[in-house]
Amino acid sequence: MNQASAVVFVRAEGVLIARGAVSAATYFAANAAGFKERAFRLGQLALTAPVYSVLGQSDRVLANRLAYMALRNMSEDRLAELADEYFANVLKERVLEAGVELLRRARREGKRVVVIADSLALVIEPLCAHLRCVDDYVCNRLEMRDGLATGRLIEPVIGGHDTGRWASDYAAEHALDLAGSVAYASHGPDLLLLAAVGSPCAVNPDYTLRRAARDARWPIVDYHV
């Protein structure tokens, strides 16, 4: 099998960046228009914390949906400006160099690099442009109506077990060989993604994924600071 038809799937949160999706949502909420609105949105976001702690290692779809609800009625203009700010002031500093090296190596080997993220496209787009070694990405997108966020995520919502199926569909669509492909992931919900490829690797895994990786004898890499 020729390597040009192989792909590397990389989970952004935990592998490439030391910040989760909630971090960006919190930044957006904390910088909404007006003090009252900021307090209200942050309060709403705080309510999602228990959901993340309960479901974070198994299925994040519900938690992601709830977290992004806090951005309802924020303008697209503000979100875009805040996303640029967030990337420049927060995320850029938290890019994990070891993770980026994994991408560069994959590119050198001629593999297609696809980033998968719970974060919003607004955040992931500048990240991928900055990394300069990403061929494609799939991430969550906020639904917009008349220039305002509805608070709903556009399907498919990233964060659940669907990522495995999505990876299979992606490979089929682009005539890529999954058995010769690699996946780097760090959360429990990524189990099916790792299981779908020939060379899975758990990077800085959470408890659930670490246990599963050990059971499946998948390699585990820890570099998270």
Place this chain on the structure above:
Amino acid sequence: MSERVPALSVRDSLAGRHVLLTGGSGFLGKVWLSLMLAEVPDVAKIYVFLRPKALVPARQRFEKMLNTSPAFRPLHERFGARLSAHVAERVEVLEGELSLPDLGLPADVVQRLRRDLHVFVHCAGLVDFNPDLRKAMDSNVSATMRVADFVERCEHASLLHISTCYVAGSRYGEIPETLVRDYVPSGERFDAEAEVAEAHADVQALVHRHEAEDERARARQDVLDELRVHGRSEHNAKLIETLVRKRRRERLREALVDEGMVRARRLGWPNTYTYTKSLAESLLAKRASRMRISVLRPSIVESAFDFPFPGWNESFNGSAPLAYIMGSWFRNVPAKPDAPFDVIPVDMVCRAMVIATAALAAGRERPVYHVGSSHRNRCSVGRAAELIVLSHRRHFRERHRTRAEQLIKSRWDAVLVEPDNLFRVQNSRALLRRAQEAFELLPDKLRAKLDGFIERTNEIDDRMAQIQKLVELYLPFMYESYYVFESRALQTHPPLEPVFAFEPERIDWRKYWLDVHMPGLRRWAFPLIDGKRPERYRSEHPVRFAQPTTASERASHGAQDDERSVSVLPMLASASEG
């Protein structure tokens, strides 16, 4: 199937034509002239009509304008040392006065113009929202009628009159591109000629009243009281006379400003500017059967999209004062977020003006052209306000002078509120006045210690009074009306040359406000509000015209031209610090 609209070749239509421009030293006039000189090389002659100012002849004013205004930068860059010749071949500066018969031009020039002139572009006018009624009537009504008289006597000239979309007055909904005789927004029976006569009579009556002896005595008493309060001598007759004269002038001006606003608002216009502009249109409409007229109505003219370069601006009547105060500590802006905020870049307006000029030259003109964005690419008041706030945020984060600007002011977002909001500026002022009254009750010793603080509250109150005035001026546009200006007439003769295309659809509002308009305001318009001298262009090859020839030019050759007052809105000078 849609019908194909025949294109209009702007360059062919204007080749060999004579065009006269008034208001060439204004924001629109300069960009239009720069665009014409850059892109319509075969025009036979552009007459630039200017008044002599402060003893500086028109030709010298024009030369200075050409050499220092950034609006002409593309010309300098394109033609370099050849620009003098390029301009001299195409431009003739006319020194005149719009308030005089035959525009104050010499008889031989009048004769020549009557024979040669094809299009008269009347761009001059008073654009302050609340000028004194006498000045506004003179500049916006009487001068326009003089221009119309002039055009009517020409052999084949037509008139392009630059007005404003807001002549519509307080209205709701789509405003059509029509020229209506005796138009009044309130819909009552109206006769524009009678209104003009009545306004002139009222101005005269006010002037007489302020010249009366009892007014003089009242002003004198006020001056003496003030001198007494400040512990100054009451025996300096010369000083007192000067102060009395100044006080009377101010009172007359205030009375004329109030009279203008009262007349305008009674009939449904938001201010004296739109009222006088509409009166001029009504009077022109009555002449439409006798002469060829097009009225071009821009909406709020703002920073250039790409010509002469992105961001060029020297307008302080559009969004500039509002954007300025939204970058201050003032937060609550009364506005309706859903209402359209019709701004249009100056170069798009000038492209439309060139198309309308060419249409008149080709005999394909339409009576009215709306040049705005609300019909074809709407930006709402809410969106504009959000983008202003975001631009201030970006500015204070990246170019803060103090830590407070970076940490607090960048997050101090202005918000849109209802006019009766609890924290509106009137309530803040009332609260401040209560505090000042409370200070009066303090023991003398303690009050003396708080003297500096009390003085500061007076300054804050002054600034809030200015902000209140500004908010009141903008309220009709931001809250009380909902306008969408139909913009179809320009599409009836699309230009053949892409450089003249009028395409408001091309504006990406986020990019425009954040990367073009707000940086433009910060660089070109905010310094004017701060009373600072704006940045000037310095060309490598300054344009030099032939030696002056007229008597006034010889008399004042070499005099310095202080072309524009830099302190445009001193009232807001330190609002951002307050």
